[in-house]
Amino acid sequence: MSSSDRFIEEVREEVQRDRLWGYVRRYGWTALVAVLGLVAFIAWSEYRKAQAIQAARALGDRIIEAADAEDPAARAEALGSLASESGAAKVIVQMRQAAALVEAEDTEGAVAIYQSVAEGSGDPIYADLAALKALILQGDTLGIDARVAVINILAAPGAPFRPLALEQKALVLIDTGDPDGAITILTDLIEDSEATDAMRIRAGQILAALGGTAPSAPQLFSEQ
Numbered sequence: 001m002s003s004s005d006r007f008i009e010e011v012r013e014e015v016q017r018d019r020l021w022g023y024v025r026r027y028g029w030t031a032l033v034a035v036l037g038l039v040a041f042i043a044w045s046e047y048r049k050a051q052a053i054q055a056a057r058a059l060g061d062r063i064i065e066a067a068d069a070e071d072p073a074a075r076a077e078a079l080g081s082l083a084s085e086s087g088a089a090k091v092i093v094q095m096r097q098a099a100a101l102v103e104a105e106d107t108e109g110a111v112a113i114y115q116s117v118a119e120g121s122g123d124p125i126y127a128d129l130a131a132l133k134a135l136i137l138q139g140d141t142l143g144i145d146a147r148v149a150v151i152n153i154l155a156a157p158g159a160p161f162r163p164l165a166l167e168q169k170a171l172v173l174i175d176t177g178d179p180d181g182a183i184t185i186l187t188d189l190i191e192d193s194e195a196t197d198a199m200r201i202r203a204g205q206i207l208a209a210l211g212g213t214a215p216s217a218p219q220l221f222s223e224q
Contacts, residue, residue: 063082
């Protein structure tokens with residue numbers, strides 16, 4: 001750098017310092033406090049963010065460890081102890097806990113958790129799934145009217161698990177001595193675009209057992 005360039009650079013830096021001190025003299029401590037406050041707020045926000053990430057990772061590790069327990073009863077107990085602090089993941093932890101209780105043959109405990117999820121204010125998809133699982137687990141122990149009331153809600157048009165609910169409705173009609181009504185539902189279910197191949201297979205098998213005739217469906221027994 002030549003002497004003239006160095007001189008120009010020094011003059012520019014001096015002008016910038018003069019401007020800075022001019023702002024300080026003009027606005028006084030207000031500007032300094034504002035700058036310090038902004039820096040402190042940014043530092044605090046970054047600290048809180050880092051703490052939240054660390055806490056979420058630690059909780060996730062604990063949930064994974066609990067879900068990996070070999071004994072289903074121990075798994076259910078460990079997941080249950082984490083549900084209250086799981087935040088947005090609470091419903092998932094509860095569903096895993098209920099599944100572990102089913103595996104541990106604690107049907108009553110599983111039903112209680114599924115019903116809690118179904119009656120909660122969380123995601124409607126989880127609520128409907130939990131209600132359906134509770135319904136299936138209770139089976140004949142639940143009164144016909146109560147079963148039908150739940151099924152009618154789950155089988156409403158647009159409901160995420162409508163085909164499964166219709167399948168349960170057909171079983172209820174069989175239990176109540178209305179095989180013709182069950183045949184109608186099962187026939188419609190086989191032709192339902194929302195039904196999976198597995199559902200169509202089950203519907204066809206039940207339909208055959210009732211003496212009905214399955215509609216033409218080339219893929220009906222494709223998974224046998």
